[in-house]
Amino acid sequence: MRTQVGIVGAGPAGLMLSQLLHLAGIESIVLEARARREIEATVRAGVLEQGTVDLLDSIGLGVRLHREGFVHHGIELRYDGRGHRIDLSAHAGGKAITVYAQHEVIKDLVAARLACGGRIVFGAAGVEPRGFDTDAPSLHYSADGVAQVLACDFIAGCDGYHGVCRSAVPQGACHEFSRSYPFGWFGILAEAAPSSAELVYTHHPRGFALVSTRSPTIQRLYFQCDPHENVDAWDDARIWSELRARLATRDGWAPVEGPVLQKNVVGMRSFVCEPMQFGRLYLAGDAAHIVPPTGAKGLNLAIADVRMLAAALAEHYRSGNGPRLAAYSSTALRRVWKAQRFSWFMTSLLHRFPGATAYEQRLQLADLDYVTGSDAAQSSLAENYVGLPFEDATC
Ligand SMILES: Cc1cc2nc3c(=O)[nH]c(=O)nc-3n(C[C@H](O)[C@H](O)[C@H](O)COP(=O)(O)OP(=O)(O)OC[C@H]3O[C@@H](n4cnc5c(N)ncnc54)[C@H](O)[C@@H]3O)c2cc1C
Secondary structure (H helix, E strand, O other), X not given: OEOOEEEEOOXXXXXXXXXXXXXXXXXXXXXXXXXXXXXXXXXXXXXXXXXXXXXXXXXXXXXXXXXXOEEXXXXXXXXXXXXXXXXXXXXXXXXXXXXXXXXXXXXXXXXXXXHOOOEEEEOOEEEEEEOOOOOOOEEEEEXXXXXXXXXXXXXXXXXXXOOOOHHHOXXXXXXXXXXXXXXXXXXXXXXXXXXXXXXXXXXOXXXXXEEEEOOOOEEEEEEEEOOOOOHHHOOHHHHHHHHHHHHXXXXXXOOOOOOEEEEEEEEEEEEEEEOXXXXXXXXXXXXXXXXXXXXXXXXXXXXXXXXXXXXXXXXXXXXXXXXXXXXXXXXXXXXXXXXHHXXXXXXXXXXXXXXXXXXXXXXXXXXXXXXXHOXXXXXXXXHHHOOOOOOOOOO
């Protein structure tokens, strides 16, 4: 088999890249380790930046998103029992965020790829990128127990943090920067009406909590926990009691409760691999970088990467020359590091850090007081939260 771009991973990065390449007249094949029903059912991100929504609109994938998603023009920062609304749109030139679950984006992208005759190999086992330091890279894998080789011009490693593409890079060629946080997020999906019209980010002496929504009947809530917390030790009553304690306001606000449908613990890590390209292998999305979910940047960064990569590959195939392709890693990393900074800022602002001194705790409250009281600070938060502008508007 042969294609122009061999893509590993059918997450948001791989699927969006494949669709953008198709629209630019470039062939690709996506190799995905899991089954279609699995990738379409994995609950993860839910906040789409304005630029992500605009891109989905521009390729005709905004219909269900606009029908079923929720546009939010603000978020609430809550601490000391009081809520403070940050008006995102007022501070960011009218831009907003849309709450639309990642697995719904995945469903829309898979349907679009298949409708265009795109090829996604689900259940591809033992994928191995080879020869990306030559002019003839290839992907070796097996499908239904039969060994296969996919020859291609370029490989896009969109296979997430635990994928094989980054680890195929020879040691020493990749510089890794990372930070682990001493806590995780206990996430639940609950069958209940929305507790709030907008997302609520809460700082509390017991730890951070977040109220978000998925639909008029399904809600997503999180609270800070030990990274090794045992979810089975938490029944519904204990979960809601903890959320009530952290989210309570002085005027008696309480979350709307309902049966917990799913619960899991998410680790909090920051990670960047530099560079993001090695010969003819290009990394995008979580394969190259991850952020703690506090800034809601992971999915959006993955989409921003492939937007740049698709434009660079299109230029390469059009002109036979690829200044953008050569600059892909350095261009992408500028946005990546700004998202790292913002995610670190939101995480530091809102979480309880074990071992923090009384002085550090006072500084954190001063930071919250500053952000919620200063127009300049709110503009900075809003600009980052709705998504920084793309450097190259023609991408
Ligand atoms: C609880 C949680 C909440 C989050 N909230 C937000 C949010 O609100 N906003 C936001 O922007 N981001 C959020 N994120 C982050 C976001 O989900 C990720 O950044 C995003 O999924 C990255 O997309 P990706 O395509 O790069 O990687 P992935 O989504 O990880 O996709 C990689 C794909 O590659 C496949 N794969 C892996 N290895 C192989 C292999 N060897 N061979 C073939 N296929 C392989 C995997 O099965 C997977 O389908 C959140 C994450 C979590 C966990």
